[in-house]
Amino acid sequence: MPDVNETKAVELAKVLKEKQEAVNKAVDEVKGLGEELKGKLAKGDKVTEELKNDVDKLLTEVNGLKSQVHDMEQAQARNPVTPQGKQTLGSMVVKSEQFKSCANISKGDKLSVPINTKALGGPDYTDYSAGALVQPHVVSTVTLPEQRLMVRDLLTPGNTDSNMITVPREAVFKNNADATPEGWIKPESHLNFEQETVAVVTIAHWIKATRQILSDASGLQSMIDGRLRYGLKLKEEQQLLNGTGNGVEITGLIPNATKFKNESNVKEFTIIDQLRLAMLQVVLSGYSASGHILNPVQWAEIEMAKDDIGRYVIGNPQGRAIPTLWGQPVVATPSMKQGEFLTGAFKMGAQIFDRWEMSVNIAFNNDDDFIRNMVTILCEERLALAIYRKEAFVTGTLLGVQGVPPTPPNSETN
Known part of the structure; x- marks a missing residue:
């Protein structure tokens, strides 16, 4: 059976993967809203406060997720899984x-x-x-x-x-x-x-x-x-x-x-x-x-x-x-x-x-x-x-x- 440290490391890797996927999804949404905002400005259309708030909210969410991913990557680097010793x-x-x-x-x-x-x-x-x-x-x-x-x-x-x-x-x-x-x-x-x-x-x-x-x-x-x-x-x-x-x-x-x-x-x-x-x-x-x-x-x-x-x-x-x-x-x-x-x-x-x-x-x-x-x-x-x-x-x-x-x-x- 895997030990406690190995189990924690596997769970950390799983959460890290989920967080990275969330970052990628949020970045895609920001890009979509950014294109929408750019299009309205190019046409001279009025940009609503709601659209601005949505962009700010997503940018804040992306920055927060990126910070979490960075911290988890550092934790993973500091505590790698101990390799299983070669059997004798x-x-x-x-x-x-x-x-x-x-x-x-x-x-x-x-x-x-x-x-x-x-x-x-x-x-x-x-x-x-x-x-x-x-x-x-x-x-x-x-x-x-x-x-x-x-x-x-x-x-x-x-x-x-x-x-x-x-x-x-x-x-x-x-x-x-x-x-x-x-x-x-x-x-x-x-x-x-x-x-x-x-x-x-x-x-x-x-x-x-x-x-x-x-x-x-x-x-x-x-x-x-x-x-x-x-x-x-x-x-x-x-x-x-x-x-x-x-x-x-x-x-x-x-x-x-x-x-x-x-x-x-x-x-x-x-x-x-x-x-x-x-x-x-x-x-x-x-x-x-x-x-x-x-x-x-x-x-x-x-x-x-x-x-x-x-x-x-x-x-x-x-x-x-x-x-x-x-x-x-x-x-x-x-x-x-x-x-x-x-x-x-x-x-x-x-x-x-x-x-x-x-x-x-x-x-x-x-x-x-x-x-x-x-x-x-x-x-x-x-x-x-x-x-x-x-x-x-x-x-x-x-x-x-x-x-x-x-x-x-x-x-x-x-």
Whole structure:
């Protein structure tokens, strides 16, 4: 149900609309009387006192209505309706009809809650935070800090109803397009595909909780959002980057990416330069790079880089915008090995296929749980990653100013 403030705001908007319509109607009447008055004066006719009074009365009414409309518009601007907070996975569970009916859950019963991912920010999961359990009043003139991007945000979303996906991977494209004189045979280009089958993988985990937490909606919501959902998406990110594709794991981006190669005549380059050269390598493969993935250590080093007089090259200590480099978003994640990078055409070169979007199941798991008043809360999803062209992704070790590989801990040179 809408709260009191929201109801008042809706009523204010309704009254404001009615007042504006009244102003428009009165203005039309004034215009009509004004035309009548102008016509009489043009003909030399006598203007009656009644007509003058009618005009004065309408003008007074219009001015009064306009003043009311102005005051109401100011009130509306000062007190905008607080936007409804984006739902989190936990809030969807505790507000669901399935959860509300679980008070009498008994041994052997299982509660399954369907999740509407569009309410979580759409299929691309633009917001992965646990979410505030108490939504603040938001003033429209204040810019809220952006949430950290994740690997999924860079990829094209999709859905599947199968447990296996056949991927048409582009192998060869020979472009023979050319200007052709009239009557001549048109040139033929060649586009060959290789088919690869990738498995839909299940990512899941569960925790134990007391039955009493089912009566504590806020506690259950924070547990699902802060632990289950976050942990699931963190593992998903690791798999999207590094999965081996052996049937149990996702086919990851890095194991299938092309190794970095300097295709330019530039011999000495910085880390920032190298990421631009990686974008060039993607472009030469026929695609356009749409993002970079780095370890947070390297991204911090890039943001803190300074010129000869101590000015930040790209960093802004007061900035809160989404990280970008060379016009493309940057995902800084611990799932990326320190000292390495991945640059690619994420939107065109790969796609996520969700088989099961995130779901939550609550049940007594065994006799011991039943007598101890313990429940099992399971969170899981099923998905696959299709990579359409390996050359659309470039990975490697970030090099130093002179092209000499650094030696960060736990890092190897490609």
